[in-house]
Amino acid sequence: MKVLLVQDVEHLGKTGELKDVSGGFGRNYLLPKGFAVLATRGQIKQAEERLAAQQRRSEASRKDAEALAARITALSLHFTAKVGEQNRLYGSVTSADIAEKLGAELGIEFDRRKIELEEPIKRVGTFAVPIRLASGIEPTVTVVVAGEDAPAEEVATESV
Incomplete structure (x- = not known):
């Protein structure tokens, strides 16, 4: 049958x-x-x-996801926060913070669960944060975290 x-x-x-x-x-x-x-x-x-x-x-x-991935890769998100000893932040930069700023930059609503941040960023520096858009499409966005008193040129570059 x-x-x-x-x-x-x-x-x-x-x-x-x-x-x-x-x-x-x-x-x-x-x-x-x-x-x-x-x-x-x-x-x-x-x-x-x-x-x-x-x-x-x-x-x-x-195709839409690939176009969005190209826009995301070109972005650099800047955060400033209060810094304590050894360039450690008093707070942290979370995936929700990144999603909010990314959504504002792109002009769309962005889901924080698509951001693959293992743990919140708690140091000053430059971080490459992967974002999962679709199967096989994972662009990275550059996140720059600087202290309120420190100039942006003094931050170290790291990958998350």
């Missing part, structure tokens, strides 16, 4: 795949639970059209 999967089914396949299953499995499990429909020409054509539309959408979003 040929069926078209409507949902992902563990150990069988993903949504939109055409599968050949035993009659009992299809009639007694897949069809009543709504996991699959009988594979007719119309159903197969609809599935192909949905797959093509999904690929077009994912390609468009990938």
Whole structure:
């Protein structure tokens, strides 16, 4: 029996795949639970059209992410904070701070969870912070942290 999967089914396949299953499995499990429909020409054509539309959408979003990655790579975010001994900050620069400033620079709402900062920045310096936009697209933004009294040229360069 040929069926078209409507949902992902563990150990069988993903949504939109055409599968050949035993009659009992299809009639007694897949069809009543709504996991699959009988594979007719119309159903197969609809599935192909949905797959093509999904690929077009994912390609468009990938192009948008690549354009955003180019803009992010060109940016340099500057933060100033109070500094104590050994160039350590009294506070810290967090992923939320970076997301807020990045969103303001780009003119969009930016999610702090996309910023891959293992721990908050607690030192004066220049840091390369990776940002996860999409699968395989991870630009880095330069974050410069300077003390309120120290000039920006005296900060050290580091990678996060």
